[in-house]
Amino acid sequence: MSAGPSSKKPKTYHFHSEWEEDYFFTTTNSKCVCLICHSSVALAKKGNVERHFKTVHKKYESDFPAKSELRKRKVKELKSQLAAQQSIFTRPSSKSKAATIASFRVSRILAKHKKPFQDGEMVKEAFLEAAESLFDDFKNKSEIISAIKDVQLSRNTVTRRCEMMDEDLREHLKKDVNECVFFSLQFDESTDVIDTSQLCIFIRMVFEDMTAKEELLKIISLKGKTRGEDIFWAFKDFINSTQLPIYKLVSITTDGAPAMTGRINGFIALCKSDDDFPDFLNYHCIIHQQALCGKMLNMKDVMDIALKIVYSIRARSLQRRLFRSQLEESEAEHTDLLLHTDVRWLSRGTFLQRFRGLLTEIKEFLASRDA
Numbered sequence: 123m124s125a126g127p128s129s130k131k132p133k134t135y136h137f138h139s140e141w142e143e144d145y146f147f148t149t150t151n152s153k154c155v156c157l158i159c160h161s162s163v164a165l166a167k168k169g170n171v172e173r174h175f176k177t178v179h180k181k182y183e184s185d186f187p188a189k190s191e192l193r194k195r196k197v198k199e200l201k202s203q204l205a206a207q208q209s210i211f212t213r214p215s216s217k218s219k220a221a222t223i224a225s226f227r228v229s230r231i232l233a234k235h236k237k238p239f240q241d242g243e244m245v246k247e248a249f250l251e252a253a254e255s256l257f258d259d260f261k262n263k264s265e266i267i268s269a270i271k272d273v274q275l276s277r278n279t280v281t282r283r284c285e286m287m288d289e290d291l292r293e294h295l296k297k298d299v300n301e302c303v304f305f306s307l308q309f310d311e312s313t314d315v316i317d318t319s320q321l322c323i324f325i326r327m328v329f330e331d332m333t334a335k336e337e338l339l340k341i342i343s344l345k346g347k348t349r350g351e352d353i354f355w356a357f358k359d360f361i362n363s364t365q366l367p368i369y370k371l372v373s374i375t376t377d378g379a380p381a382m383t384g385r386i387n388g389f390i391a392l393c394k395s396d397d398d399f400p401d402f403l404n405y406h407c408i409i410h411q412q413a414l415c416g417k418m419l420n421m422k423d424v425m426d427i428a429l430k431i432v433y434s435i436r437a438r439s440l441q442r443r444l445f446r447s448q449l450e451e452s453e454a455e456h457t458d459l460l461l462h463t464d465v466r467w468l469s470r471g472t473f474l475q476r477f478r479g480l481l482t483e484i485k486e487f488l489a490s491r492d493a
Contacts, residue, residue, distance in 0.1 A: 137149040137154055137166045138168070141154075141168070141171055142157075142197055142201075143188070143189075143193055143194060143197055144172075144175075144188065145171045145172055145174070145175040146158050146175060146179065146182060146196075146197060146200065147163075147171045147174075147175070148201060148204070149166075150204070154166045154170075154171060155204070156171075156174060156175075156178075156179075157197065157200035157201060157204060158178075158179050158182065158200065159178065159179070160204065161174070161178075182196075217269065217272065218272070220269070221269065221272040221273045221274065222274075224273045225273050225274050225275060225279060225280075225283055226283050226286075226287065228242060228245055228246075228273070228275055228280075229242065229275075229279075229280045229283035229284055229287070230283075230284075230287060232245070232280060232284075233284050233287070238277075239277045239280040239281050239284070240277040240280075242275030242276065242277065242279070242280040243275055243276060243277070245275060246270065246273060246275045249270050250267065250270055250271070253266060253267055253270055254267075295337055295339070296364070298327055298335060298337070299325070299327065299366065299367065300367065301329065302327035302328060302329050302335075302370065303328055303329060303330055303370070304327075304328050304370050304371075304372045305325050305326060305327045305328065305370050305371065305372070306325070306326050306371070306372055306373040306374070306375070307323060307324065307325055307339070307371065307373075307374050307375070308323070308324040308325075308326075308374070308375040308376075308407065309321065309322070309323055309353070309374065309375070309376050309377075309382065309389070310322045310324075310376075310377055310407075311344070311348060311353065311377070311379070311381070311382075318343055318344075318345060319343070319344040319345075319348045320341055320342070320343055320344070321341070321342040321343075321344055321353060321356065321357075322338065322340075322341050323338075323339045323340045323341070323342070323357070323360075324336065324337070324338055324339060325337055325338075325339040340360055340364075342356050342357070342360060344356060348381055349381055349387065350380075350381045350382065350384050350387045350388040350389045350391070350392060351387055351392060353381060353382070353389045354389050354392040354393065354396075357389075357393075358396075358398075361398075368398060368399060368400070369400055371399065371400055371402050372402055372403065373402050373403040373404065373405060374390060374393065374402060374403075374404050374405070375404070375405040375406070375407050376389065376390065376404065376405075376406065376407065377406075377407055378406045378407070383404075383406075390404045421470075424474070425470070425474075428473070428474065428477050431477075431484065431488070432459050432460075432461065432473075432477065435459060435484075435487070436459060436461065441491070442458075444487070444491075445458075445459075445483075445487050446458055448483060448486070448487055448490075449480070449483055452483060454480065454483055455479060456476060456479060456480060459476060459477065459480065459484075460472060460473050460476045460477075461473070
């Protein structure tokens with residue numbers, strides 16, 4: 123019978139700590155490296171390291187006797203030198219990483235406060251000016267200044283950072299939607315400053331551990347009409363493009379507008395008649411119910427008089443300055459009157475509350491003006 127192929131497993135070699143003092147070798151990144159010449163051997167075998175030491179560095183055997191304190195100090199010195207050389211290559215990498223993280227953090231703050239991306243350079247300049255005084259007594263002041271200068275905050279860089287964070291948020295939201303057990307949606311349609319209708323979609327997700335999370339899912343621009351069928355098809359396109367698991371839907375909340383709640387062509391009716399949608403509940407947003415109640419409440423007599431008085435004070439610069447000066451002298455809680463606009467219906471209550479809080483000061487100011 124012919125012998126079969128050998129099934130012998132390859133032998134594994136390991137580095138031994140005593141080789142450091144015996145042969146001036148150490149291990150770095152799973153390699154046996156000579157502490158003297160920084161050469162490495164192919165295999166971590168005693169024969170290989172011993173042969174290298176006795177042929178290449180034979181003089182060290184006599185200059186630094188084995189088991190002596192002199193050899194131990196020399197090994198420690200060579201290991202320190204090797205670590206210092208390796209840190210030269212790792213330090214720039216860690217500095218670059220820290221500068222990149224700092225750039226992301228500043229970009230996030232600029233986006234959060236809706237500031238122009240070109241303000242990143244201004245933030246960096248202000249940081250450098252402040253660092254000159256803040257770190258004046260620090261021994262590593264030059265390193266701190268250098269680290270600040272390494273932070274990239276140009277307009278293009280901040281733009282890229284924000285785009286990357288946007289993509290990351292999208293991925294996290296997509297992951298949450300896929301992992302949640304059920305979710306509900308809330309729709310709110312409004313018009314922006316350039317008369318483009320914007321459909322805001324909010325999502326509330328419930329997970330297996332009964333925790334809930336709310337996020338802004340999407341803002342869809344409706345550049346044409348805003349009928350129920352227009353909103354429905356815009357939402358359907360969004361579902362198809364993002365692969366939204368609509369089978370997890372349990373409820374939809376709207377503002378109660380006819381385009382949303384119409385019995386035949388309303389958005390809710392079209393969703394319930396579509397086979398892709400599961401059976402779901404529909405609600406009327408409580409905030410919009412309060413808005414409708416506010417519109418039904420007839421406060422014209424009160425609002426007309428209050429607005430006329432406020433406008434008589436705020437419409438003229440001199441009168442407003444005098445009134446604010448009077449409030450400061452009397453140490454009133456507020457320093458100015460508020461205005462009301464019908465577009466922001468919530469401002470009506472705030473407007474009347476401020477007017478009532480300053481009613482005494484308003485009477486005194488009007489009396490002094492008429493005197």
